[in-house]
Amino acid sequence: MEPAIFSERADQIHRVGEQPFRMACNRESLAGAVSQRACVFCGSRVVLYPIADALHLVHGPIGCAAYTWDIRGALSSGPELHRLSFSTDLQETDVIFGGEKKLYRALVELIDRHHPEAAFVYSTCIVGIIGDDLEGICKKVSREKGLPVIPVQSEGFKGNKRAGYHAACQAIFRLVGTGSTEGISPHSLNILGDFNLAGEIWIIRDYFKRMGLEVVANITGDGRVGDLQRAHGAALNVVQCSGATMDLAKMMQQKYGIPFIRVSYFGVEDMAESLYNVARFFKEPGIMTRTREVVREELISLYPQLQKYRKALSGKKAAIYVGGAFKAFSLVKAFRLLGMQVVLVGSQTGTEEDYRELEEITDDGTIIVDDSNPLELTSFLKEKKVDIFVGGVKERPIAYKLGVGFCDHNHERKEPLEGFIGMLYFAREVYNTVMSPVWRFLPRRSASH
């Protein structure tokens, strides 16, 4: 059988130290290659879905909505409208005669039933083809019902997940600036790019609170329409994960002059550095003192607990394949903290800049890959004799069939992995899988021993 690598994709794979850096990315996925990627719609759904008091209506045939029904662990401390899966479930007649009437009636029906604070209407591939006037219908319903009804231009075929992030940011940007900013502290910020998976944003909010900062809006984990409307009153935007909400931060900087900083909440180093960066921004000694205190307290309790894991895991090998590349940076460092070596790292939608940075922080021999597929991934895992693979639900069976441990670090995760405490959960999960005795019984392992 042919080697696993498609010749068309050779320039999307880089081996650190073995060749000068060059990396092709942001391409359309190769037909027939079983990409792990999703679509534009998926990108906007990821970002907007956690807004818990909004109605999220997927305009299209049933699948697009059914497959995204409550699949992410984005928690809400209040309303849970986001956990329902609404669809116009287009039928043949709608496709022939247009889906506008159905969309209108569905929106009115759902708004009357659920009284949301706002509604997002996602367009899917088919809507892009039949050409429904989403903007027009949304405007009409918005006027009639007196709430923001926002079209999200997310036809799946119009690019990859990144384009969906952009569509989502544009949708949010329509809300920003429509509320009052009265009473917002000068020491305030918005949290961008955190989706409160397994309650992670609550961990981060707690740090900011202990630092003496006010969080105006969660964008979008545990998000509320009202908070988004007044988000332009914050002094700073703190942006996690370069991919998802960067565009929004840039738009807010342009229109409202709000500066932003990029952060990561994964791993000890990045978490601490992120908090210090935020503290530095406010140029107030009290905040910096409190930040040091927060970091100190957290580390004092964390480090002793990490030792057991570090001891057991030292020298083991890890592979990473995640959606956005930014998260991969932190994961590389987190594995290092556990004494482990990363031998493969890839993402679905990284940019050249992302991959260049990855090449800088990884060891020689590490494979860097863009928009990979099961065949490549299995061949890499085998070649590198990996002990653990970090990915999402689609990557899990690939690891397991090869007899390799696995850690779910995607949007579906149900364990919080952010923050100092998140490092502990992460270490525990890595330990629990790598150290399991089951691998010893697998035919592949016993054959090689």
Next chain:
Amino acid sequence: MNPARKTSLKLARPKSAPYVSTTNACKLCTPLGACLAFRGVENTVPFLHGSQGCATYMRRYIISHFREPVDIASSSLGEKHAIYGGSQNLKQGLQNVMSKYGPQLIGVATTCLTETIGDNVPMFVKEFQEEHGGNGHEAAMPLIVTVSSPSYHGTHMEGFHQAVRALIDRLAEPAERTASVNLLPGFGSPADIRHIKEIMTDFGLTAIILPDISETLDGPILATYARIPAGGTPLADIKIMSGSQATLEFGATLKNQDTAGKLLETRGGGTLYQVGQPIGLRETDFYFGLLEVLAGRPTPIKHVLERGRLLDALVDGHKYVFGKRAVVYGEEDLVVGLTAFLAEIGIHPVLCASGGDSGYLKEAITAVTADLLPNPPQIRGGVDFYDIAQEAGSLAPDLIVGHSKGYHLARRWKIPLIRVGFPIHDRFGGHRILHLGYRGAQQLLDRIINAILAKKQEDSPVGYGYL
């Protein structure tokens, strides 16, 4: 764009519910079913002609249930293809699947997108094969079976049945009469298919089961990674299906559909028996009765004993379940079988619901329950979970029987959910649940009774150690 293009699927009937919108669908989209069916054929790769998202979403959904690698290739259409047509990408995708997976068959299903832009997939495939003929590629050229599966037309079950039909249409050749029996089992679990095979073997029958997901979606761990999992219906077997002495097609609601079984009948494939899935005592009795006729021998003692033990358990457990009220939902045929079983054990199905809408659900349920139920249950096709909650809210059910997407109802009503069918995303081993045969009934009975006992125990202020 030519959405009015005629397809072999029937026009979906209007939703019987009064709502325009859908909330928490109780169905999945058509190509997903087609991909599942293709997965049950030996050395086959399912291929979705459409944009990348659909394939990825479906893979993710299927993987979460089966916990197996599920490679579904996609033609990954982008914007320009959506406008100018997807032939180029389809061909490139087929080429890539051929070279990397080396399949014997590629099952191509269309998505909403490619149906709406009007891509003529059979023609593209023919061109592809011609372009590759005469180049010395003939030997490597896999069979390519196409199925039209727009999702605005029916549910995943229509996609499933249409894919099976397309396989037969494309592969079955005139064949010599044999003693084998064709079995078209519909969408069961791998455990169901394994059990069905076991029964056939015990009867001494040679059975051609299409599709056969017993290994392809529940594979063993191996020393080497298999690009395409072993197992599935051999192509050579599909070729000779029209020579079999009879065809058994599971599906109580398939009446008005142009099914694979009917097609085989017209191709000389022996007598067609369209029967319900053998779920519960009487449906299984009926099935074994048929096998006795086809095999020309009585039911093997092993299964007679299983039946006896099932009856014994029915007696032992009857009081725990009698008079309990159940809500049942899922794929139509599964709902029919489960309802029959519940009625047999004295549970009253108060609502039987499905996202599918063949129009035959009511008739099929009445047929299997009429003599058992004092009041017929409410029966609703084409519904979502919002409808189900609305209907069942006042019916005070004691338990819910269906796939795991109904969990939020169970939680809200504080009653047990007996997980059956597909998908089961919130428990382990969902794909190993056995629904069919005496053994399946036995296992379902145990689970139902234990769920009821657990609830009773939890609710009891005393917490009895004997129940």
